[in-house]
Amino acid sequence: VVAAAELRDDDRVAFIAGIGAPGVLVEKLPRVDEAVTALHILEAHLGSRFTHLCPAEAGGLNALTPIGPAAATGLPIVDADGMGRAFPSLELVTPTLDGGVCTPMGFADEHGNTMLIDTPTNLWAEDFARAATVASGGIAMLALYPMTGRQAKDWLVHGALSLAQRLGQAVRRGSSTGELPLDEIFAETGGHRLFHGTVVDVDRRNERGWTMGTVVVSGTGRHGGQSMEIDFQNENLVARVDDSIVATTPDLIMVLGLDTAEPIPAEDVRYGQRVTVVGLPCDPQWRTPAGLALTGPRRFGYDVDFRPIEA
Amino acid sequence: VVAAAELRDDDRVAFIAGIGAPGVLVEKLPRVDEAVTALHILEAHLGSRFTHLCPAEAGGLNALTPIGPAAATGLPIVDADGMGRAFPSLELVTPTLDGGVCTPMGFADEHGNTMLIDTPTNLWAEDFARAATVASGGIAMLALYPMTGRQAKDWLVHGALSLAQRLGQAVRRGSSTGELPLDEIFAETGGHRLFHGTVVDVDRRNERGWTMGTVVVSGTGRHGGQSMEIDFQNENLVARVDDSIVATTPDLIMVLGLDTAEPIPAEDVRYGQRVTVVGLPCDPQWRTPAGLALTGPRRFGYDVDFRPIEA
Numbered sequence: 001v002v003a004a005a006e007l008r009d010d011d012r013v014a015f016i017a018g019i020g021a022p023g024v025l026v027e028k029l030p031r032v033d034e035a036v037t038a039l040h041i042l043e044a045h046l047g048s049r050f051t052h053l054c055p056a057e058a059g060g061l062n063a064l065t066p067i068g069p070a071a072a073t074g075l076p077i078v079d080a081d082g083m084g085r086a087f088p089s090l091e092l093v094t095p096t097l098d099g100g101v102c103t104p105m106g107f108a109d110e111h112g113n114t115m116l117i118d119t120p121t122n123l124w125a126e127d128f129a130r131a132a133t134v135a136s137g138g139i140a141m142l143a144l145y146p147m148t149g150r151q152a153k154d155w156l157v158h159g160a161l162s163l164a165q166r167l168g169q170a171v172r173r174g175s176s177t178g179e180l181p182l183d184e185i186f187a188e189t190g191g192h193r194l195f196h197g198t199v200v201d202v203d204r205r206n207e208r209g210w211t212m213g214t215v216v217v218s219g220t221g222r223h224g225g226q227s228m229e230i231d232f233q234n235e236n237l238v239a240r241v242d243d244s245i246v247a248t249t250p251d252l253i254m255v256l257g258l259d260t261a262e263p264i265p266a267e268d269v270r271y272g273q274r275v276t277v278v279g280l281p282c283d284p285q286w287r288t289p290a291g292l293a294l295t296g297p298r299r300f301g302y303d304v305d306f307r308p309i310e311a
Numbered sequence: 312v313v314a315a316a317e318l319r320d321d322d323r324v325a326f327i328a329g330i331g332a333p334g335v336l337v338e339k340l341p342r343v344d345e346a347v348t349a350l351h352i353l354e355a356h357l358g359s360r361f362t363h364l365c366p367a368e369a370g371g372l373n374a375l376t377p378i379g380p381a382a383a384t385g386l387p388i389v390d391a392d393g394m395g396r397a398f399p400s401l402e403l404v405t406p407t408l409d410g411g412v413c414t415p416m417g418f419a420d421e422h423g424n425t426m427l428i429d430t431p432t433n434l435w436a437e438d439f440a441r442a443a444t445v446a447s448g449g450i451a452m453l454a455l456y457p458m459t460g461r462q463a464k465d466w467l468v469h470g471a472l473s474l475a476q477r478l479g480q481a482v483r484r485g486s487s488t489g490e491l492p493l494d495e496i497f498a499e500t501g502g503h504r505l506f507h508g509t510v511v512d513v514d515r516r517n518e519r520g521w522t523m524g525t526v527v528v529s530g531t532g533r534h535g536g537q538s539m540e541i542d543f544q545n546e547n548l549v550a551r552v553d554d555s556i557v558a559t560t561p562d563l564i565m566v567l568g569l570d571t572a573e574p575i576p577a578e579d580v581r582y583g584q585r586v587t588v589v590g591l592p593c594d595p596q597w598r599t600p601a602g603l604a605l606t607g608p609r610r611f612g613y614d615v616d617f618r619p620i621e622a
Binding site: 045111112113114115116117118119120124127128130131132134135136 | 356422423424425426427428429430431435438439441442443445446447
């Protein structure tokens with residue numbers, strides 16, 4: 001793992017990421033082979049080799065997706081990502097804000113199908129990769145956003161893997177005592193607690209290549225008598241308490257389990273879980289007008305303005 | 312236009328075809344550019360140039376699709392096709408019966424999106440190209456089934472373009488007198504009349520990348536009191552008279568207009584048209600067990616055996 005600041009300007013970096021519905025991943029485990037195939041297809045098309053692999057997003061499984069391919073190819077991983085969180089769509093990365101181009105993109109699935117996709121916009125890249133993923137059965141592997149080392153340094157959110165490691169260490173220490181290490185998480189991230197209670201309803205479906213739905217949490221303690229609804233599209237998008245919005249994308253909305261002292265992704269939320277919902281401020285790039293145009297609540301169909309979670 | 316028999320064994324032949332719903336083509340006219348782009352993507356991937364282009368199917372617009380790209384590239388067209396008719400799915404070609412491989416395939420659309428698709432089966436190639444076509448808006452252009460001249464000679468249905476030209480000349484002579492040249496058509500093709508009457512209902516929708524539906528024809532003359540239903544998926548698949556099947560794929564079911572003395576494709580059938588429905592025997596390759604397994608009525612979800620149209 002290499003710090004982004006250590007990249008040389010002429011290094012060659014690509015994101016390695018899975019695409020699809022996390023709810024399908026519960027049944028179909030991803031393999032390293034497909035990601036390596038996607039990488040090789042992209043390299044063959046470009047006629048050059050990459051020097052570094054990088055996670056596209058810091059959240060969910062994709063924070064870890066490059067590790068297997070890095071081991072298989074011997075390439076180092078950059079301690080960075082393109083979101084500082086996770087988003088459910090390929091164009092929602094910081095390189096898009098700076099003119100970075102998603103394609104050419106390598107695609108490979110478990111059946112041996114491969115594609116080299118080239119599109120004039122990053123949103124078209126998302127549309128084609130998503131359609132292919134649905135045709136493929138819900139999950140596929142991608143190599144995308146070919147960048148120089150200079151571009152990666154300038155565009156990406158630095159330190160994603162080391163932050164994840166520090167948070168993970170705190171969570172692991174907490175797991176041993178059965179306590180969520182909220183103070184340590186908030187000290188690292190600037191977040192705060194939004195709600196706590198018990199999951200009383202989950203509406204979840206794998207639809208058009210995503211895991212979509214809503215979680216309802218019935219408040220306990222000082223939230224007694226209140227109810228929180230969280231809408232998700234792979235990732236949590238908007239949290240409402242009694243129909244009043246308390247947090248929206250691009251800020252992070254995380255559901256943490258009180259029984260396991262671990263985070264619970266949208267595909268694993270279950271009836272009866274006792275949870276604390278926390279909000280973390282997103283990377284500053286997302287709070288610019290261009291960042292909010294790309295990832296704010298209106299991008300996902302919510303007719304509300306973004307309000308920072310700490311406001 | 313070159314006869315298939317004149318190909319040299321080491322010539323390089325590819326199908327050029329549009330994919331999508333003909334009902335969308337009514338609004339989106341295909342351009343030569345996309346087909347040439349699809350061809351160049353395939354050539355760049357293979358690292359070699361083609362010597363001849365060829366229609367994938369003899370029916371519908373795709374009989375003519377290679378003509379523009381042939382003019383633009385200066386390449387000759389082979390007087391042959393891969394169906395001896397039209398089918399609504401990429402794997403339903405005579406090369407599939409003989410081990411021919413659909414991919415690598417070049418894909419290009421009107422928006423500037425391109426893909427190079429490689430799949431382990433011809434059915435997967437169909438699934439991915441169809442998904443991409445839907446993502447693209449319903450129509451795209453393909454270069455596919457790269458073949459040697461030897462393979463093209465052995466696999467394809469010879470004489471598709473010259474047969475189409477002879478039938479077209481007969482139709483044109485008929486149009487000038489307002490008469491359908493049924494005797495000439497039947498002498499060329501071995502077909503016969505199945506039904507005639509007036510179109511009284513059309514159920515048609517553009518769905519999952521195809522134009523799907525059913526036409527109902529109310530019989531006149533000696534068919535008075537009878538009713539024919541024709542199901543189509545881009546092409547006509549099955550014809551029933553009073554719920555008894557009288558013709559099925561892979562034999563050809565054609566609707567000819569008595570007012571215009573011209574054939575009416577599924578996307579143009581309209582209420583009130585006076586029509587004659589004719590059946591033509593398919594190419595003998597389709598009547599083998601392997602041919603019927605690939606293109607018989609069960610392939611399209613009809614639980615009936617194929618019965619030759621002349622039986």
